Amino acid sequence: MPISREQVVHVGRLARLGLTDAEIDRLTTQLSDILDHFEALAAVDTNGVEPTAHPLPLQNVMRPDSVAPSLRRDDALGNAPEVEDGLIRVRAVLE
C-alpha cells in the first residue's frame, strides 16, 4: 500500500475534511490504487528539467495604482452566514 490508514487520517486532518471512519477506509484503498498507477512517473529522467508551474511564459502583471469602484460592502457580505456591524462574525478561534 503506497499510503497507509494513518497517513490518510493525517492528510484528512490537514484538509479539515472531517472524514468518517468509513470514508477513511475507502480512501485508503482508493488513493493507494491511484498512486500505484502513478509509479511510472518516478522512472522518467527529469535531471536538469525545470518544473512548469504555468503553461504561459507570463511575467508579473501590474496595473496602475488608481482608485476605481469595487463591490459594495453589502453586496460583498450578502452571502456571509453571520454579519454584524458590516463585518463577518466568526466563531471563537481560541476556546
Next chain:
Amino acid sequence: MSELWGLTAHEAQAGLRAREFSAVELTESVLARVDAVEDRVNAYITRTDEVAREQAREADARFAAGTATPLTGIPFAVKDLIVTKGVRTTAGSRMLADFVPPYDSHVYEQLTRAGAVMVGKANMDEYAMGSSTEHSAFGPTGNPWDPERVPGGSSGGSAAAVAAGECLAALGSDTGGSIRQPAALCGVVGLDPTYGRVSRYGIIAFGSSLDQVGPIGRDVEDVATILDGIGSHDPRDSTSDPSPRPDVRHYLGRDIAGKRIGVPREYFVEGMEPGVRARIDEALARLESLGCEVDTDLSLPMTEHALAVYYLIAPSEASSNLARYDGVKYGLSERGGSGMWENMEQTREQGFGDEVKRRIMLGVYALSAGYYDQFYLKAQKVRTLITEEFREAFTRYDALVTPTTPEVAFRRGEKLGDPYAMYLNDIYTLPSAVAGLPALSLPCGLSEGLPVGLQVIGDVGAEGAILQIGHAFEQSLGQANRLAPL
C-alpha cells in the same frame, strides 16, 4: 422548416436578421423544448426562464435598432461554475447550493453585451471534477442519445443541452477534457481554447493553471463565432493573454490541402473500442482525401505520463483553491459545533461530495512534507517534458489528430465505484490540457448508435488552424447540425 430549437446559432442568426422569427419566438421554442425533455436529460441545475424572456425582448430591440451582434438572441446554456450576478451559481455542489453571486464573470458579461440569451445554469460534476456528470449534487444528467448513459463531464449539462435542443449553444469549462469529452459523448462540437485565451474572472476555480472556458455548439462555425465573442483580453485575470486576437471565424472555409497532420501512435493503444478506431481511421482517410498530409508515423512517448501528471497537479491546485470553503465567508456553514475548527470540518464534510474529497486528499498528500518532491514537483517537471514534446511536434505539423475518448458514452454507474477507471476516460484529452494547447472535438460518426469524437490539437494560439481543419472535415462529412434522436 423544423422547430426553431433545432437550428444552429448561425442559422438562427440568419432567420433573426431576415425577420423570419423573433428572438422571443426562438427563446419560447427553446423553453418549450426544455419543458418537453428536461425530465429525461436534467441538463440544468437552475432554469432562468424569466431572465431569458427579458434578454430575448432586448435582443429583438437590438435587431430593430440595428445593433445586433452574431450572438444576439441566441439561447445559451451556461455551465454552473460561471458566476452570474443575482442568479444562483452552485458549481454542482451542496457547498454552494444557495450561493447568489454579487458580480458577473467576464464571459457572462461578454455574452450579455453581445445580446445573447441565458436559458439556465447547466449541470456539471461537482467543482468540475468528473467525467460523467454523475458527481453533481443536483442529480446526474442523461445523455440525449440514450438517457441511461452518461453525457460525459464535467460540462455534461452544457453538452447534453446542446444535443437535446435545450439551447442552441453553451459555455463549458475544460481543465483536463471537461468540454471535449462531453462534446464527443453527446455528438456536438466543443473547443478548449489555448490557456489564457479566455478570461477566468468569475469562474469558480478548480485547477488554476489548467482551467479554461470554451464553447460547445452544434457545428464548428458556431463554436468559432462564440470564441470570437468571449475571447477578449481581460485585465481582471492576470493570466489572460494580452496578445492581439484576430477573429477565428475568418479561417473557416479556407482550403486545407497541404496541411500537415500528425497522428501520434500513443493515442491508439489498448482500451480503445473497435468502433471508435474504425471511425477515426475513416476520418484520417477523409482528411487525406481533402489533401492533408497525414503522418501516422509520429511518436510522442511522454503521452503515457500525462494522466499521472494531470491527476497530481490538478488535485494539488484544487486542494488549495477549495481551502476557501470554510463556512465563514459564503456558502454552506454548519454552525452546530463547539468552535471554528469543528464548524469548518462539519461544513466541509457536509458540503463536499466523494470525488471532491478524494481529489482534495490526493492534492494535499502530493503537496505535503516528504511527498512534495516525489509527486508534485516531479509532475511539474514531466509537465515541462510533455510541453516540449508537443512544441517540437508543431515544428513539423499544423495539427495533431486523435480520438477524443477511447470509448462511446458508457452506462450510468458503470465507473462510479472505480475512480481510476473514470480517470482513464480522459486519457486522450489530458496531454494537450497539461501543455495549455487548444483542442477541438467534433463528431465523426457513430459506433453502435452513439457518437464518436475526433480531436484536433493545435499549437499555442492556433485555434484558427484547428477550426479550419475541423470545419473542412465537417463540411465534407456533410452532417452538420447534429441533434440527438430524443
